Amino acid sequence: MTRIVVVDNHGQFTHLEHRALRDMGVETEIIDNTTPPEDIDADGLVLSGGPDIDDIGNCADYLELGVPVLGICLGMQIIADELDGRVGEGEYGGYADVTVEILDDEDPLVGSLAPETRVWASHADEVKDVPDGFTRTATSDVCGVEAMADADRDLYGVQWHPEVAHTEEGEEVFENFRAVCE
Template identity: 75%
Template structure:
């Protein structure tokens, strides 16, 4: 069975990420973001959402591990900022339903959601510039960068929360990430 760890960045929905992965048949474990990277034995990593960049523990070190990584909300922002992109405050800060346009229908993480999907997202902070090797794979009227991918390095991120019921195709995001983790 595929094993994926969810890194707890102190977000309010982190336990739902673990549950969503278990619901699609994954051996999922929740770990603290101060867990030493050498102790992580997994086929994939989810960097959870959370309140701010000041409490990200060892997430930078996890990005160096040779397994696929999915960043959710703050997790995507950590990935962007730590790999050379930038994050800025968003114009719309609260949680809301958002219609997201899939910009890359071939993307292994979000391409199957094309042409649009309805998601639940917070836009207090947003990815402003992408790190080298990444492409934008989804956007909205609220946020220019709703999802990113670096397929070569198996690094993916979504601004929204696929683990909550308000996100229409959230389970598909986790199924697609599982397929990425299981691909040779």
């Protein structure tokens, strides 16, 4: 059975990410972001959202474990920041229902959502420039980088929250990530 661990970055929806995976039949657990990397046994990791990019524990080290990683909101920003992309304050601000345009219908994580999908997202902070090796895979009228991917390293990120009911095709994002992890 595929095992995907949810790394808790102290976000309000972390338990929903865990539940979405569990409801799909994935073996999963929530671990704190201070868990030593050598203690993690997983086929994939979800870096949860959270309030503070200065409180990411060992998340940078988790990117070196050689397993697929899905960053959600802050989780995506951590990936970008740690791999020399650029994160900054969003112009839009808080949570909103947003139409996201999928830019790459071949992307393993979000390609199946093309040509667009409705999502629930926070844009207080966002990825401004993707790191080397990444492509921007989704955009919206409020955020230039709604999703990014480096399929060669199996590192993916979405600005939105696929785990909440307001996101139309959120379960499909988790299904796609499970397929990457298998």
